[in-house]
Amino acid sequence: xxxxxxxxxxxxxxxxxxxxxxxxxSFQFNQPIEIYRFGATAWPRVVLLLLLIATLGNxxxxxxxxxxxxxxxxxxxxxxxxxxxxxxxxxxxxxxTPFVFAWLLKPVGIYFSAPFFIAAIIWLFGERRWKAILLMxxxxxxxxxxxxxxxxxxxxxxxxVSPFYDxxxxxxxxxxxxxxx
Amino acid sequence: MIENFIAGTTALFGDxxxxxxxxxxxIGGMLFGAIPGVSMLTLAxxxxxxxxxxxxxxxxxxxxxxxxxxxxxxxxxxxxxxxxGSPENAPTAFDGYPMTQKGQSGKAVGAxxxxxxxxxxxxxLVMMAATEPLANWAIRNIGPPEIFALVFFGLAVASxxxxxxxxxxxxxxxxxxxxxxxxxxxxxxINRYNFGLTDLAAGIAFVPAILGFxxxxxxxxxxxxxxxxxxxxxxxxxxxxxxxxxxxxxIAVLRSIIVGFLCGILxxxxxxxxxxxSYGEAVRWSKNKDEFGKGKMEGVISAETxxxxxxxxxxxxxxxxxxPGGALTAMMVAVFQxxxxxxxxxxxxxxxxxxxxxxxxxxxxxxxILLIGLLETKTILNLLKIPFQFLAPLILMLAxxxxxxxxxxxLDVMVMFLAGILGYLLRRSGFSIPGIVLGLILGKIGEQxxxxxxxxxxxxxxxxxxxPICSILILAGVLTLxxxxxxxxxxxx
Numbered sequence: 001x002x003x004x005x006x007x008x009x010x011x012x013x014x015x016x017x018x019x020x021x022x023x024x025x026s027f028q029f030n031q032p033i034e035i036y037r038f039g040a041t042a043w044p045r046v047v048l049l050l051l052l053i054a055t056l057g058n059x060x061x062x063x064x065x066x067x068x069x070x071x072x073x074x075x076x077x078x079x080x081x082x083x084x085x086x087x088x089x090x091x092x093x094x095x096x097t098p099f100v101f102a103w104l105l106k107p108v109g110i111y112f113s114a115p116f117f118i119a120a121i122i123w124l125f126g127e128r129r130w131k132a133i134l135l136m137x138x139x140x141x142x143x144x145x146x147x148x149x150x151x152x153x154x155x156x157x158x159x160x161v162s163p164f165y166d167x168x169x170x171x172x173x174x175x176x177x178x179x180x181x
Numbered sequence: 182m183i184e185n186f187i188a189g190t191t192a193l194f195g196d197x198x199x200x201x202x203x204x205x206x207x208i209g210g211m212l213f214g215a216i217p218g219v220s221m222l223t224l225a226x227x228x229x230x231x232x233x234x235x236x237x238x239x240x241x242x243x244x245x246x247x248x249x250x251x252x253x254x255x256x257x258x259x260x261x262x263x264x265x266g267s268p269e270n271a272p273t274a275f276d277g278y279p280m281t282q283k284g285q286s287g288k289a290v291g292a293x294x295x296x297x298x299x300x301x302x303x304x305x306l307v308m309m310a311a312t313e314p315l316a317n318w319a320i321r322n323i324g325p326p327e328i329f330a331l332v333f334f335g336l337a338v339a340s341x342x343x344x345x346x347x348x349x350x351x352x353x354x355x356x357x358x359x360x361x362x363x364x365x366x367x368x369x370x371i372n373r374y375n376f377g378l379t380d381l382a383a384g385i386a387f388v389p390a391i392l393g394f395x396x397x398x399x400x401x402x403x404x405x406x407x408x409x410x411x412x413x414x415x416x417x418x419x420x421x422x423x424x425x426x427x428x429x430x431x432i433a434v435l436r437s438i439i440v441g442f443l444c445g446i447l448x449x450x451x452x453x454x455x456x457x458x459s460y461g462e463a464v465r466w467s468k469n470k471d472e473f474g475k476g477k478m479e480g481v482i483s484a485e486t487x488x489x490x491x492x493x494x495x496x497x498x499x500x501x502x503x504x505p506g507g508a509l510t511a512m513m514v515a516v517f518q519x520x521x522x523x524x525x526x527x528x529x530x531x532x533x534x535x536x537x538x539x540x541x542x543x544x545x546x547x548x549x550i551l552l553i554g555l556l557e558t559k560t561i562l563n564l565l566k567i568p569f570q571f572l573a574p575l576i577l578m579l580a581x582x583x584x585x586x587x588x589x590x591x592l593d594v595m596v597m598f599l600a601g602i603l604g605y606l607l608r609r610s611g612f613s614i615p616g617i618v619l620g621l622i623l624g625k626i627g628e629q630x631x632x633x634x635x636x637x638x639x640x641x642x643x644x645x646x647x648x649p650i651c652s653i654l655i656l657a658g659v660l661t662l663x664x665x666x667x668x669x670x671x672x673x674x
Contacts, residue, residue: 011610015352022359025374033369036632037640040366040373043628047362051355058348069345069611084409094404095605098397098577098598105591110581118574125570126407136571144578152227154586 003066008059015055019048094124109159109168115141149175182309186544189537193242193545202239203542206246207549213247214254214266215561216579221251221267222388223583225512237520238535242542244513249492249546251509252452253297253554256485257561260289264396264576268622269452269488271395271615272460275343276473276480282413283476290561291421292478293485294554296434300486301547303438304445304493309540312497313529315446325633326645330654331444332627335454337658338461339619341665342474345611350665353613357620358627360385367629380592389584389593390621393600394614396580400573401605412569421558422478430482433463437483441490446498452491453622457615459487461661489550493543499524500536 022044030041101117119137127133148154149171158168194200213224225247232240255266260277273293280289336354344350363374364384375381406412437459444455463483464473473480499510517524522532529536564572584597604614638644646652 018359022374025376029366029371029373031369031371033366033371036368036636038632038635040369040371043366043631044359044362044373047355047358051352051359054348054351054355058346058352061346061348067345067611087405087408090408091401091405094401094408095602098581098601099595101581102591102594102598105581105585105594110585114578118578121574121577122570125404125573127568127570136574140571140575140578143575144582148582154227154582155589156582157585157591 002063004059004063005066008062008067012055012059015051019052019055023048090124094121097121097124105157105159107159107161108164110156111145111168111171112159112164114144145171150178185533185537186309186541188534189539189541190545192238192534192538193541199239199242199538202235202243203246203545206243206542207250207546207553210247210250210546211254211550211553211557214251215257215557220255220388220391220583221247222509222512223579223586224251225509226388226587229512229515232516233519237517237522237532238538240516240520241513241535242539244509244516245496245539245543246546248495248509248513249301249489249543250550252488252492253293253301253485253550256293256297256481257290260293260481261286261561261564262399262572264399265615267453268391268615268618269456269491270484271453271618272342272456272484273481273488274615275460275484276475276477279474279476280478280481285420285476287420287558288422288426288478289481290558291555292427292481294550294558295422295427296437296482296486297489298547298551298554299434300438300441300489301492301550302544304442304490305540305544305547306493307442308493308496308543312501315497315501322650324648325630325637326648326651327654329627329630329634330651330658331454332623332630334654334658334661335444335457335623336620336627337661337665339457339613339616341661342457342460342464343613343615347665349610349612350616353607353616354620356607356612357617357622358624359620360390360617361621361624361628367625368632378592380590384625385596385621386588386593387622388587389597390600391618392580392584393597394604394618396576397597397601398604398608398614400576401601402608403569403573405605405609407569421555426478427482430479433466433479433483434486436462436466437486438490441487442494444487445491445494452488452495453619455491456484456488457619459483465664489547492547496539496543500528500539 026041026044026048031039033039097117097120101113104113115137118140119133122133122136127136148156158172159165192199193203209224210221214221225244228243228247232243235243252267252269255270256273256277257266259265259270259274261281263274263278265271265274277289277293280286336358340350340354341347342350344353361384363381365371365382366373372382403412440459440462441452441455444458445452460480460483463479464470467473467479469477495510499513514524517528522528522535580597581594584593585591587593604617607617608614634645646655
């Protein structure tokens with residue numbers, strides 16, 4: 001095993017799976033192109049081959065040196081720290097909340113879902129004073145509406161389910177009246 | 182040239198409405214560049230439909246000004262929050278963010294302001310003097326093989342920066358290249374890896390991917406640090422670099438102007454590669470290589486001078502050949518087309534007024550970076566005083582809007598958050614996010630130019646590499662790769 005740890009092996013397996021999956025899917029578009037001898041698959045397959053070589057090289061390096069750093073240039077992050085109890089559930093919530101918000105954009109629209117999303121993120125970042133959460137939620141919502149709706153008139157998702165769609169329509173009507181003043 | 186420049190200046194400042202558009206572009210570009218979560222591309226995407234109501238010169242000038250000031254603005258977020266406003270600011274974060282952590286944010290921002298202005302002004306001057314001869318030279322000497330060779334060189338440089346090991350650097354670049362294969366292939370238009378989703382046929386859009394990899398992943402990293410009690414608020418410092426400190430880097434500035442201009446002139450490459458190459462060159466020429474990435478001012482100076490030097494150069498292929506060098510210059514083509522104009526050699530003959538208003542506006546926009554940049558820096562530095570639990574939702578809301586606006590697809594918001602999670606996990610495992618983004622940006626360009634080059638030489642590699650510029654660039658890429666591998670083996674600890 002050398003200096004290999006379980007996380008090194010998991011990392012290598014994930015990359016091997018990605019390579020295998022992408023290679024498998026490359027047969028779906030393995031058609032000749034009349035004007036180009038190498039076809040549509042050559043480039044992705046060369047990339048996959050190089051990725052496989054780099055993954056094996058990485059595994060070999062980790063086998064020899066563990067998680068040591070090499071002489072690369074530039075900033076690289078420190079390692080993740082999940083030693084504090086409650087860090088993992090909180091991180092899972094932080095990672096999932098934006099997805100729930102993105103999933104709600106189509107049916108609910110951004111105007112209705114945004115305040116709940118803002119408040120949730122503030123809470124997940126450790127703020128527990130409800131007055132501060134409320135005040136900052138309103139402030140950020142006002143900045144967002146003011147910049148993108150009132151000043152820039154940007155088209156944003158309005159939702160397609162009642163009563164959320166009606167709420168968005170009400171906000172847009174308010175904005176139209178404001179613009180007319 | 183001087184008469185044309187004076188005529189352009191008179192046309193620019195002779196009409197109050199045009200002045201208003203110029204000022205809006207300067208301030209808008211800087212603000213959108215400097216607000217974490219959105220970028221100059223967000224502003225440009227929002228403004229694109231409105232340019233139909235402007236004169237052609239006003240519309241193109243507005244985008245040119247946003248390009249100059251937005252490129253500088255993106256450095257602010259890179260330095261203060263480790264969130265580059267756009268990919269060309271990614272190398273700025275390598276040393277800019279460590280400087281902020283060391284309490285030298287004022288020095289880093291001050292250096293970025295001054296060097297962005299110097300790079301931009303120098304580039305604008307060369308652009309005015311040399312657009313026509315340079316365009317003629319590029320037409321004769323730069324073809325698909327040379328562009329592919331430059332992409333290879335750029336990726337070789339990118340693989341050696343930002344990751345924990347050289348292997349992870351290469352894996353990062355290759356992940357970016359793999360993501361870039363999603364969507365239609367650039368030669369035959371065959372759908373690849375779209376997994377049955379029609380929206381993916383056009384590929385992964387740059388804006389959501391970039392926002393996800395840079396902005397959202399940084400939010401997740403900070404969330405983890407908050408949860409584990411390791412979060413440290415960055416220190417605010419208002420100390421600007423002294424004249425002597427900046428004068429000591431005059432060679433780096435000059436070298437970065439040359440690198441930035443030469444990269445910027447090549448269609449499809451743009452300012453991003455310029456910044457990476459300039460940073461790589463700064464390291465290569467430095468006697469203290471180990472200090473890079475730990476808060477060395479020369480890193481900020483090299484990246485910021487080069488990316489702004491590329492802005493003027495990027496206008497050369499756009500105006501002379503009709504070839505955009507990046508996302509924003511591609512939007513400029515749309516502005517031209519909205520007014521029934523086609524950028525290319527004919528524009529110089531048919532609309533010289535337009536060309537010189539744009540040139541003059543870019544010159545003054547870069548000067549404005551110096552004036553307004555220094556004035557606004559102290560205000561912007563105060564952003565660091567906002568507790569991160571309140572800044573995070575604001576950044577996420579702005580990023581969500583920025584991702585959605587460019588194509589009006591909720592899928593892009595999903596892609597952004599997915600890129601954010603992927604970026605977070607990869608960063609915590611020592612991979613390089615700038616490497617992934619550069620691979621993503623250059624992947625399609627590289628593949629397209631490789632295919633075109635092979636077709637040109639009838640698949641004969643000997644002919645391919647007998648082209649002098651192509652062979653020099655490939656050799657430079659191989660040497661860069663070889664030296665980084667040697668350094669990696671020599672310094673493994």
